[in-house]
Amino acid sequence: MDYLARLNDEQRLAVETLDGPLLVLAGAGTGKTRVLTTRFAHILLTKRAWPSQVLAVTFTNKAAREMRERIAAMLGSKVEGLWLGTFHALGARMLRRHAALAGLEPGFSILDTDDQLRLLKPLMQEAGLDLHRFPPPALMGRIQRWKDRGLTPSRVTPADDDTDFAQGKARALYASYQERLASVNAVDFGDLLLHATELLRNHPDVLAEYHRSLRYILVDEYQDTNLVQYLWLRLLAQAHRNICCVGDDDQSIYSWRGAEVENILRFEQDFPGARVVRLEANYRSTAPILAAAAALISHNEGRLGKTLRPGREGAEGEKVAVIGLRDSDEEARMVGQRIEALRREGNSLAEVAILVRASFQTRAFEERLIAWAIPYRVVGGLRFYERAEIRDAVAYLRATLRPGDDLAFERVLNVPKRGLGDAALRRLRETARAQGVPLAGAAEALGGRTGEAFTRLVAGFARWRETLRRDGPVLCLREILDESGYLEMLEKDRSPEAPGRVENLKELGRALAEFETLEGFLDHVSLVMENDENAAGDRVSLMTLHGAKGLEFDTVFLPGWEDGLFPNQRALEEGGAKALEEERRLAYVGLTRARLRAIVSHVASRRFYSGWQPAYPSRFIDELPEDRVEHSGSTMLEREAALSAPAVFASVFPSPVRLPRVRDVPEAGGRNARAAPIAVGARVFHQKFGYGEVMESEGDRLVVRFENQERPKSLISSYVEPA
């Protein structure tokens, strides 16, 4: 039992409290994952259950993988047959087992966002809606929210559909959307859990079967569960009630995706007799960082209440830096310089992260990092499955496997170009509908050149189907890519992305080789597969705050702490006071990612759309404890902006009026101060305009005549560098 000895008292309690409902409130950096995996291993090692009798749910594939690896490490061998995965993957697994009971055929497809919209759009048109006034993605979002709440079309009440969105047709459209899905034997992402839950609700025998087989349930990141996930869990836990949920209400940041913090706040009522264990000893961050995070989050109401305390004695460290700067370029320069300095001191770049509120902020940093040859990676962005070439290849595979998969067929119909455009597709749809056959079955009906192209494609699919049957999926994919002309299309493509796309397809082929059946692989691709290209290497990580949850770094830069951007104005408009608290939790998540140092920055002027807009320090900065924070930077500009400009963000929750802070002294060494003003006659360099000569100079404004520009340009001096 030496694995128990490695835990502190509270962690140990969380691991050993095995019977009955348990809520583990795990503050940031308190060893949440360790508790979860140790608990899992403990259940197995004490022979309380077999691996197949424990259900462990996470939100991300990454978390699931990490858990799997750590359990294997603890047990000394890989464990098979675990019910361990994301909510969606487990939902899919259940649904495949009982497809017929959910009104599906066993080989149903899982649709991506494109497919969903392609299905919904025509329905909206038929309903006579103006798609400009009611954009399909907006309706899709509403449907998704209903699904998050476990509402099938028949369960949606008028109260759930209280706006006149889509002229009151939203509910009806939801119903017909679900019908269309069923008719093409497909589900969307939200359906995986909705159907799985309905399945358990409507079939007591199936539920009883799971009650018999699943004795323990472990849930990670419980604060991010939505209602349907909660219902699913509750159904499964009903009988034995051995459910252990781990989470942190202070890190709930996905309400806009349907997550309900209430789930965690309500846990003790939902599961009477529940025990609660708090993990509060933080082994990650220095005392100032912890104190700053704690002070910040204390401004939220309705918390379950936890206080992070340093897990180690003497974990003093640098104060949290708060730096005011002129604009985002200067902010990027400051960050770049500090990263340079860290690198010179021998720090690993993999231990540095820049965490932004909104993805557009990454650009300024990318430019700076490229210019200074600092390796970085942008985390997040497109997932493997979301890449066009992967979707195309998958659609080819889907249409090969399932002749009736019209959505897949439609997607690849004209990729590569075969002269089959909108008009042809429309005729094809009509014929197919009239004859009651899938699109691919209607090809012969069309005459002329279009018909020929169609027939050729359909013949191709027949051939590939034969290859799939005879030689398996790998050869089939190769044949598809060759014979369809897809690979040729990419090879002819001279754009810089093309080689990467070819590479991605190769990667797809390699992954495919690991699977016995194409069906299994298709699920893997849409539910699990991720792209981990450039994951390795000593690089700075650049990502959104949302993307950073669960990660930690020695050094964390938190730029853009300005009212309007962070807390985000749009979020506040939509979600009111609750949204402000969620933004604050996001700030808390950001701060607690840092082990040794956190650098918060804000600028006086930020670029929005076209022009520059004055910006004000985030109210969150005021909520940091003065004695743990060190302010620096050019606040003169901040004051100027504050005094001269009208409020940019007419906030529903106005930031308190602030007095200009008296701390105009630039940081020692003038790191953030501009070099001497650029003199008239100086030669300068501009990213876009190239080299030029300064004609006039006043304050930070310059007039420059560039060599390859006819007219002199007026610009701000921070845009040019002395040449």
Next chain:
DNA sequence: CGTCGTCTTATTTTT
């Protein structure tokens, strides 16, 4: 059917 130019609209996005 494909290309070019104009118009439009700018958060976060685990699956």
Next chain:
DNA sequence: TAAGACGACG
């Protein structure tokens, strides 16, 4: 500003 969507034209 700058990328993506859409409609008019060739």
